[in-house]
Amino acid sequence: MAQNKLFTWYGNEDRPGIAGMKADTTVDVVDSYAAESSIMPGDAVIRGTEEKTVKSVTAATDGTKVIGIALHKHYDPEIGCYPAGTAVDVMTSGDVYVTAGGDVQPGDKADIAIDDGTVVFTKTGGTNTLPGVTFLDSGAKGDVVRIRIRL
Numbered sequence: 001m002a003q004n005k006l007f008t009w010y011g012n013e014d015r016p017g018i019a020g021m022k023a024d025t026t027v028d029v030v031d032s033y034a035a036e037s038s039i040m041p042g043d044a045v046i047r048g049t050e051e052k053t054v055k056s057v058t059a060a061t062d063g064t065k066v067i068g069i070a071l072h073k074h075y076d077p078e079i080g081c082y083p084a085g086t087a088v089d090v091m092t093s094g095d096v097y098v099t100a101g102g103d104v105q106p107g108d109k110a111d112i113a114i115d116d117g118t119v120v121f122t123k124t125g126g127t128n129t130l131p132g133v134t135f136l137d138s139g140a141k142g143d144v145v146r147i148r149i150r151l
Helices: 060-065
Strands: 029-035 044-047 053-056 068-070 087-099 109-115 118-123 129-135 144-150
Touching (some): 044 060, 044 087, 060 109, 060 129, 068 144, 087 118
Parallel strands (some): 029 053
Antiparallel strands (some): 029 087, 044 068, 087 144
16 A cells, blocks of 8 residues: 655655744744844844834843744845834744854754854853753754744
């Protein structure tokens, strides 16, 4: 009898992930905010100065303030980001791809660090731990890896 492959293809034939892309079809929570300033998909975000706005993390010490990750969605490629004032989808719980800032392993707790002015995700080792965020993949600096957010 032929095996039904209707539900087995998803994990085997996935395209490589990009920062800010949902990693799978697990249950997640995505909230919408307005961008206070330009935000890139995959950025860790914190609440903005105005009500119902968010902004990208700019300092490693903002780790405890992170509310989620800006998700990728199809937008004007000439802009390349969410401009100030536009709607931003922020994953506050679930699995999402991010860029690793160093060597990481599955189960490592996540920190954020600043590398050449960009916020990257690293394994815990400092005081900027992202509460409830763990790596699901192994990777090295610059690799796109999955994290699980349970804030």
